[in-house]
Amino acid sequence: MYPFPVVIVGVEPIDLPAIRRELTHTAAEIDCELPSLVAASECLRRTRKEPRLLIVKVGPGCDIETLRRMGDDLATWPILALVPPQETVGRVLAINRAGASQIVPFPFVPEEFRRAVHRLGDQFGRTLHDRQVFAVAGAVGGSGTSMIAINLADEISRQFRRKTILSEFTLQFGALTSLLDIQPRVTIGQLLREIQRVDDLMVENSLVTVGDGLRVLAGSHEMGTSHSVEPSHFVRLLGCLRKIAEVSVIDIPEMFHGPASNILEMADRVVLVALQNIPSIRSLQAYCRHLSDERLHHGIWVAINRFNPQLKGFSVAEVKAMLGTPNIVTIANDFAAVNQAINQGCPLRRAAPKTPILRDLDKLSHALLGLDQAPSGPRPHLLRRVFGVTTT
Numbered sequence: 001m002y003p004f005p006v007v008i009v010g011v012e013p014i015d016l017p018a019i020r021r022e023l024t025h026t027a028a029e030i031d032c033e034l035p036s037l038v039a040a041s042e043c044l045r046r047t048r049k050e051p052r053l054l055i056v057k058v059g060p061g062c063d064i065e066t067l068r069r070m071g072d073d074l075a076t077w078p079i080l081a082l083v084p085p086q087e088t089v090g091r092v093l094a095i096n097r098a099g100a101s102q103i104v105p106f107p108f109v110p111e112e113f114r115r116a117v118h119r120l121g122d123q124f125g126r127t128l129h130d131r132q133v134f135a136v137a138g139a140v141g142g143s144g145t146s147m148i149a150i151n152l153a154d155e156i157s158r159q160f161r162r163k164t165i166l167s168e169f170t171l172q173f174g175a176l177t178s179l180l181d182i183q184p185r186v187t188i189g190q191l192l193r194e195i196q197r198v199d200d201l202m203v204e205n206s207l208v209t210v211g212d213g214l215r216v217l218a219g220s221h222e223m224g225t226s227h228s229v230e231p232s233h234f235v236r237l238l239g240c241l242r243k244i245a246e247v248s249v250i251d252i253p254e255m256f257h258g259p260a261s262n263i264l265e266m267a268d269r270v271v272l273v274a275l276q277n278i279p280s281i282r283s284l285q286a287y288c289r290h291l292s293d294e295r296l297h298h299g300i301w302v303a304i305n306r307f308n309p310q311l312k313g314f315s316v317a318e319v320k321a322m323l324g325t326p327n328i329v330t331i332a333n334d335f336a337a338v339n340q341a342i343n344q345g346c347p348l349r350r351a352a353p354k355t356p357i358l359r360d361l362d363k364l365s366h367a368l369l370g371l372d373q374a375p376s377g378p379r380p381h382l383l384r385r386v387f388g389v390t391t392t
Contacts, residue, residue, distance in 0.1 A: 003121050004050070005031035005239065009040045010057040011082070015107075019055065022110055024232065026117050027266035028053065029239045037066045044074065053120060057082040057106060064091075064098050071099020078120040082106035133238065133248045134368055135267035137255040139283040143273040144305045146175045147338055148331065148361070149251035152271070154347035155358065155365050156247050157214040162369075165207065165245040167217040169234055169260035170253050174219020181345025182208045182216060188237070189220030195233045203240040211347060217241070231259045238263060247369075255287070269368045272302045276314035281322055288323050296325050303364060306333035329364050332356040 006028050011019060016033065023030060031052055034040040040054070054074070056067065058081045071079060081100035083092060092103060101123065102116040136152065138145035149166060157164035168176045168188060177184065186206035191198055207215040217237075241248040250267065252260055264270050272287070274280045288296060302323060304316070307330035320328050337352035344351045348358055 002028035008033045054079045068098035078124040136271045137252040138273045139280040153249035163246040168219035176218040301327040
């Protein structure tokens with residue numbers, strides 16, 4: 001997810017679709033579109049507190065002095081200038097000195113535009129880099145996706161003391177209300193109906209606290225939806241979640257379909273929940289074959305749920321070879337513990353703290369957070385730790 005919203009200034013309506021499309025690819029949310037620098041200067045001067053990325057089209061009629069004043073007023077805001085190819089070197093330098101940190105010829109080459117947007121995000125959004133989004137999606141129905149999402153979020157919140165939000169991105173009847181025995185006043189469906197009004201405060205007020213600090217944004221109470229939902233609506237919700245939580249765990253039941261499926265591309269890490277069967281592996285192969293090597297090796301984890309080490313043909317090594325990803329983890333099969341947690345409406349840590357599932361989720365949590373796990377072997381004898389002597 002991009003570190004801050006985007007304001008587009010001075011771009012003609014005919015050119016807006018191309019910019020919107022590229023910003024969607026970079027997981028950036030468009031805050032507003034303004035016709036000119038003068039209008040932007042007047043409109044934005046009261047919103048200095050929250051930084052935005054300014055994308056400004058600089059044409060022959062553009063007043064560089066207005067750009068400079070706006071750059072001074074909004075000093076913490078990065079500016080990307082779109083300039084026509086016929087601009088002189090002197091004018092390009094003047095645009096840069098007026099405050100534009102990145103300059104891209106317009107019409108632009110998509111890759112150049114994306115690199116400039118990402119570069120500005122890296123330079124100006126460092127304070128948000130420690131905020132992470134983990135998407136959890138099932139390869140096939142019945143994979144246990146929500147169980148893993150719930151307990152992964154609970155473990156991160158409880159064990160690592162991270163401010164964590166668990167969200168259910170679906171238009172169908174939600175599962176979290178039943179699995180966690182909660183009664184939210186506001187659900188995903190209600191926020192989507194009011195998406196144009198949604199902001200950080202509205203999302204925060206919709207959260208329900210579960211256990212020791214975990215907060216939950218649950219799916220709809222009603223079946224289906226009667227309103228139109230676009231992928232950008234979920235992007236907006238995700239942007240709000242990222243601002244108010246250190247870690248956001250997104251439960252995505254519809255891996256390939258629905259407006260929320262593009263969240264898989266925007267998440268920092270994706271956990272694909274698999275079973276040891278052919279439909280599950282084929283589904284994951286269809287997804288993984290379209291990923292870049294970088295994403296496959298550093299952004300994707302496959303969690304084999306209800307793992308049976310005796311089952312032939314679906315060992316960790318074989319699944320790793322079939323999918324081409326090195327990040328394979330196994331989740332123990334403990335039906336009694338899961339059933340107990342479901343019936344009590346709480347995470348596993350409270351219902352069955354000794355289940356081996358928690359040990360496996362601890363390993364997954366460390367991997368997703370990029371933390372080295374402490375060795376599990378016996379602790380060295382005190383004399384050896386202090387003096388380096390060998391004891392018998």
